[in-house]
Amino acid sequence: MSDPIFLRPLTAPDADRGEVVEFGPDKALTLDCGRTLTSWRLAFKTYGKLNAARSNAILICHALTGDQFVASAHPVTGKPGWWETMVGPGKPIDTDRFFVIASNVLGGCMGSSGPAEVNPETGKPYGLDFPLVTIRDMVRAQTFMIDHLGVDRLMCVMGGSMGGMQALQWTVSHPERVVAAMPIACAARHSAQNIAFHEVGRQAIMADPEWHGGAYYEHDTQPSKGLAVARMAAHITYLSEPALQRKFGRNLQKAGGISFAFAPDFQVESYLHHQGSAFVDRFDANSYLYITRATDYFDIAADYGGVLAEAFRGCKTRFCLISFTSDWLYPTHENKRIAHALNAAAANVSFVEIESDRGHDAFLLNEPQMFATVRGFINAVAGSEGVAP
């Protein structure tokens, strides 16, 4: 185990950087694409303590551009953890009671193996030589990490968006290791619309001349413009139309009125520009390509003759699904499709739809009903697992 290496300078050098575990040929990782990583690593951060019975571990999986800094300052940006409202002492995921493991994903850029990492065989960053990864590969990699931490069974696997996909994949790939799962605002497959938006983002990155066919590391540059545009387009999908309207309407940047030019006139434009440029400062463009691809390839039912319920047959895991009314990226009906399949498999499932006009991002925000749901579900699971209150 060693200190993770981050691609970007640290704004908060004093922040806890978490850990990284390195795996060698004895822990080779064979991926869905057929290639094998014989030297690879996964970065993670833990909170709380594993109890003597090793029964209180909760794995938190992050969304597309998230990371392991769930409940503590991000060393690169200096910002608070992305789910501090959910995870921490006395929070719904109470770190005084549970051992929280937050994993960075394979293919990511916060210390785990990914396209920006140096390929041990060539001594140069992988770039596009890094193998394509899938959600299943991300989960496979996480199994090595929890083995390393001495955790056999996870009391719960949870996450929103792509994190929810990983949670679902855990229950399908390793049902015996997952007592409960909480996939939030996600889907069991990427829809045509989901794939379409991702393709816009990828094309924006690849159209940037600074991308250099993915080998920009060697040119000491990065496709900042393309990545920013990708983020801008994606960010719109995370918000609802009413939320955007309420926040910005047609408000102008300057009191003087419109400029009859293409500099940002509207507040919503500069907001998006800010989102784009802030993102470029913390994320790797190739990682964005790889991770969006992983979600596009995600379709649990495809491995089970197109019948989602078959994926969950015999699954003993307790599920709690949460969706948000105004989420049009992973809408309620996609979450409900999972609930229906779980019913058909006679699995133990709760499903809650939360009224919110904040779109997909609601899962990251202060949504008291979500916290109440998580708290109730987690406490029930912990109680039946005999985890001390």
Add this chain to the structure above:
Amino acid sequence: MSLRSDLAAIAGLIPQNARVLDVGCGDGALLEYLSETKNVDGRGLELSQQKVNASVARGLPVIQGDADTDLGEYPSQVFDVVILSLTIQATRNPRAVLSEMLRIGRRTIVSLPNFGHWHIRLGLLAQGRMPRNKTLDNEWYDTPNIHLCTIADFVDLAETCGAEIEQAFALTPTGRTKPMSPRSWGPNLLAEAAIFLLRGNH
């Protein structure tokens, strides 16, 4: 914990450690009671999202859904008992709902308000108005109870669905339950509500 009297009577019919589906589980009171007192592996289906959210926040496995449309998803004979308490009169297709329940559960428990109760009969005769009481407290144009029936009517439906009535209980206005003979005229006149334990022909 004090449970609504019909629910307490239903709880009395559920065996220890049973796998139970409560269709129209409301605020989850019965499920909670059963899991605490009988170690039941319970699930709930409830139309009202608010009630679902409140139940899940209390740690109960409940999903939002509609008895009329969603029971078809469940596999056959996976639950020991499927419960429908004071809800059948609010379904769009009571026959289909009952058939699905009989298919899903090895046993089915149905409780219903008895429209044949003397008070209702008398009210209609004397006042010439749609009856209202504690359980049926809505104007005729504003009621969720679109398929009211009497005990005798339900017994016919059970027969039509091929169900065997294993036990039947009459519920008195004071909340007492007593075994009844479902085909006799007495309970149909005197019971305010009834509970049936049914077995399908699966």
